[in-house]
Amino acid sequence: MDDPILSNQRIKSAPATPSRNLPSSTISDSSLRLQNIPSRTMHINRLLNSNYNSSPSRTIYSDRFIPSRSGSNFGLFDISNSLTSAEGKEDGSGSYHRLLRAALFGADTPDKKDSLAPPACRNIFRYKTETKRTLHSLSPFGLDESVSGISYSPVKAPRKVPRSSYKVLDAPALQDDFYLNLVDWSSNNVLAVGLGNCVYLWNACSSKVTKLCDLGIDDSVCSVGWAQRGTHLAVGTSNGKVQIWDASRCQRVRTMDGHRLRVGALAWTSSLLSSGSRDKSILQRDVRAQDDFASKLSGHKSEVCGLKWSYDNRELASGGNDNKLFVWNQHSTHPVLKYCDHTAAVKAIAWSPHLHGLLASGGGTADRCIRFWNSTTNTQLSCMDTGSQVCNLVWSKNVNELVSTHGYSQNQIIVWRYPTMSKLATLTGHTYRVLYLAISPDGQTIVTGAGDETLRFWNVFPSPKSQNTDSEIGASSLGRSTIR
Numbered sequence: 382m383d384d385p386i387l388s389n390q391r392i393k394s395a396p397a398t399p400s401r402n403l404p405s406s407t408i409s410d411s412s413l414r415l416q417n418i419p420s421r422t423m424h425i426n427r428l429l430n431s432n433y434n435s436s437p438s439r440t441i442y443s444d445r446f447i448p449s450r451s452g453s454n455f456g457l458f459d460i461s462n463s464l465t466s467a468e469g470k471e472d473g474s475g476s477y478h479r480l481l482r483a484a485l486f487g488a489d490t491p492d493k494k495d496s497l498a499p500p501a502c503r504n505i506f507r508y509k510t511e512t513k514r515t516l517h518s519l520s521p522f523g524l525d526e527s528v529s530g531i532s533y534s535p536v537k538a539p540r541k542v543p544r545s546s547y548k549v550l551d552a553p554a555l556q557d558d559f560y561l562n563l564v565d566w567s568s569n570n571v572l573a574v575g576l577g578n579c580v581y582l583w584n585a586c587s588s589k590v591t592k593l594c595d596l597g598i599d600d601s602v603c604s605v606g607w608a609q610r611g612t613h614l615a616v617g618t619s620n621g622k623v624q625i626w627d628a629s630r631c632q633r634v635r636t637m638d639g640h641r642l643r644v645g646a647l648a649w650t651s652s653l654l655s656s657g658s659r660d661k662s663i664l665q666r667d668v669r670a671q672d673d674f675a676s677k678l679s680g681h682k683s684e685v686c687g688l689k690w691s692y693d694n695r696e697l698a699s700g701g702n703d704n705k706l707f708v709w710n711q712h713s714t715h716p717v718l719k720y721c722d723h724t725a726a727v728k729a730i731a732w733s734p735h736l737h738g739l740l741a742s743g744g745g746t747a748d749r750c751i752r753f754w755n756s757t758t759n760t761q762l763s764c765m766d767t768g769s770q771v772c773n774l775v776w777s778k779n780v781n782e783l784v785s786t787h788g789y790s791q792n793q794i795i796v797w798r799y800p801t802m803s804k805l806a807t808l809t810g811h812t813y814r815v816l817y818l819a820i821s822p823d824g825q826t827i828v829t830g831a832g833d834e835t836l837r838f839w840n841v842f843p844s845p846k847s848q849n850t851d852s853e854i855g856a857s858s859l860g861r862s863t864i865r
Contacts, residue, residue, distance in 0.1 A: 542796055542806035546837035550583065551863040552576055557813055557832025559728060559745070559772065559788070560645045560659075560686040560702065562604040564817035564830045569611035571628065572819065572828060574836065574864055575602030580616055581864050582628060585821065590864055593631055594624070606647030606654075611822075613668075615654055617644030623656050625668060637673040639664045648688035648697065653711075655697055657685030663699055663709075680707050680716045687742075689730040696756060698740055700727030706742045708756050718759055724748040731774035733799075735781050743771025746789050751802075765802045767795065773818035775827065777842040784841055786829055788814030794829060796841050810837055836864065 554577035556563065563575035572583040573593070578601045580593040596602060596618055604617035613634065616624045621640035626633050639656075646657035653675075654666040663678035663685055678699075687700030697709045699716075704723045707716035720742070729743030729751075738757035744750050749769055753762040770788035777783060782805065784796050792815055794808040817830030825844050830836045 540805070540843060542808075543840050544806065544808060546808075546810050546839050548838040550836040550838075552830060552834050552836050553863070555817075555830055555832070555834045555836075556601075557816065559726070559770075559814070559816055560684055562606070562646055562686075562817070563602065564819045564828065564836070565605050565607050565614075566819040566821055566828065567607040567611035567614075567628070568609065568822045570822055571607075571611065572836075573605045573607060573614055573628075574830070575605050575616070576864070577601060580605060580614070580626075583864055588862070591631065593626055593628065594633065603643045603645045604647045604656075606649055608649050608654075609651055615647050615649070615656075617647055617656060619643045621658060621660070623647070623654070623666070625654075635668075637666055639666075639674045639677075645684065645686055646688040646699075648690050650690050650694040653694075655688055655690070657688045657699060657701075659684040661685065661701070663688070663697075676714055678709055678714055678716075680719075681705060683726075686726060687728040687730040689732055691732045691738075691740075691756075692734050693737070696732075696738075698730050698732065698742070698756075700730050700742060702726040704744070704748070706730070706754075708740070718756055720752075720754060720761070722752060722761065722764075723750070725770075729771045729774040729785065731776050731783060733776050734778050735776070741774050741776070741783060743767075743774050743785060746770040751785060751797075753800075763800070763802070765797075769793070770814065772814060772816050775818055775820050778820075778824035779842055779845045782842065784818070784827055786815035786818045788816065792831070794827075794839065794841075806841070808839060808841075811835065 552574060555574070556577075561575075565573050566585075567573065570585045572585060574581050574583065578596040578598065580602055582591040582593050583589070584591075593614065594616065596616075599620075601619045602616060603619050604615075606615045606617075607613075608615070612628060614626045614628050616626060618624065621638070621642055621644060623637045623639075623644055624633055625635050625637070640658035640660050640662065642659035644656050644658050648655045652667060652669055654668055655663055656666065657663050661679075661681045661683060663681075664674040665676045665678065666674045681699065681701035681703055682705070683702035685699055685701050687698075689698050690696070691698070695710060697711075699707045699709065701707075704721070704725055704727060706720040706723065706727050708718035708720075709716055723742065723744040725745030725748035727742050727744055729741075731741045733739035733741070738755050739762075740754045740756055742752050742754070744752075746769075749767050749771065751765045751767060751771055751774065753764075754760070755762055767785065767787060769791045771785055772788050773786040775784055781799050782797060783799060784794060787793050787795070792809070792811050792813060794811075794815060796805040796808070797803070798805055811829065811831040811833055813832030815829050815831050817836075818827060820827050823844065825840060825842050826838055827841055828836055828838050
């Protein structure tokens with residue numbers, strides 16, 4: 382029922398104002414005169430009050446209500462055009478309004494009055510977006526890549542690692558011995574493999590196989606190791622000797638004595654060769670000198686099965702069957718660092734090429750852990766239980782990742798992201814312990830060897846930005862063949 386006081390107070394120049402906008406029921410006639418209000422204000426009032434039905438459930442606002450326009454789409458009501466045309470400033474501010482409209486509501490918003498008619502019962506200050514928009518759609522520049530100085534980085538998809546090997550080489554007489562190191566890949570892209578009492582070379586570019594040497598029936602190959610230049614190969618034998626071979630001429634350069642038992646581990650610097658033996662010793666050999674060895678490192682209580690020089694050639698890490706990991710410098714004959722946390726033989730050793738002093742080591746069947754050490758501060762950084770025997774470790778040269786090979790009981794290959802140690806891929810294919818591991822000179826491909834007498838090639842790491850994405854291994858090498 383209408384208020385009796387307001388029933389005789391009707392405004393001819395505008396629709397009836399709802400009771401919510403009247404501050405008092407005794408308001409006088411003169412206070413409601415609207416003849417002097419500009420036409421643009423009347424236009425807004427009509428929009429606000431059109432088709433309004435009072436409801437007791439609706440919130441009552443005072444006439445001092447200041448709306449939040451952050452969610453309002455003024456383009457639906459064409460207010461900016463009406464304001465611009467009313468003041469006659471189309472020439473000066475029209476461009477600004479068009480840019481502002483495009484920035485707020487998108488470049489496709491029409492700017493003609495009759496292009497978008499206001500729907501019924503639409504409140505400009507209660508506008509609700511009907512379609513979801515991305516953050517880029519609200520940008521004044523949109524997604525126009527032609528705008529100079531603005532670039533958008535696409536979301537990087539996770540890298541996919543192929544789950545199967547792309548090539549298999551048959552390797553007859555490849556020994557199933559955890560303490561040997563029978564596979565190495567040179568900087569000249571030639572793979573050396575010790576099979577029984579012979580060493581074979583496989584050229585990764587041409588797939589050509591060359592027989593380097595035959596030690597005879599009374600001896601066998603226990604380790605192979607390429608010099609940094611990739612021209613000479615060291616061969617450790619079961620008789621305790623170390624032979625140096627010129628790979629290009631297939632000619633033996635010299636033979637060095639010193640060990641009493643088999644030589645299962647080799648590691649090179651530029652001119653220094655380190656050899657580890659079952660006699661528990663490590664010999665440092667300068668191949669330029671006449672002497673067979675320059676110094677003898679003592680510390681291990683059992684066979685030395687792992688040797689790796691750091692990338693700066695200042696530190697040598699050694700692992701043994703006594704469950705110990707030692708770090709030596711170039712001038713020491715006793716270890717400068719001793720790590721005794723592993724509970725099984727330490728064969729898997731790898732220095733990080735990305736962070737100075739970061740060393741990774743893996744333990745055997747009773748340990749199953751990969752541990753990370755900082756040789757600069759002499760601290761253990763972290764430990765990861767892999768669930769199976771750790772046979773080998775190698776860091777990627779191109780990204781901060783590493784790969785491990787395993788034996789009992791899963792015989793798998795795992796690609797890890799460091800330092801989170803999240804698994805990027807788990808690769809299977811070998812039916813015996815994956816005892817041998819080497820990485821290609823371009824850092825993309827690894828080769829693994831096992832007691833199942835096969836060598837398998839895997840693409841596990843991305844290429845460096847400075848190189849072509851194609852691997853240096855030729856397409857002719859795909860498939861399965863034999864290395865001898």
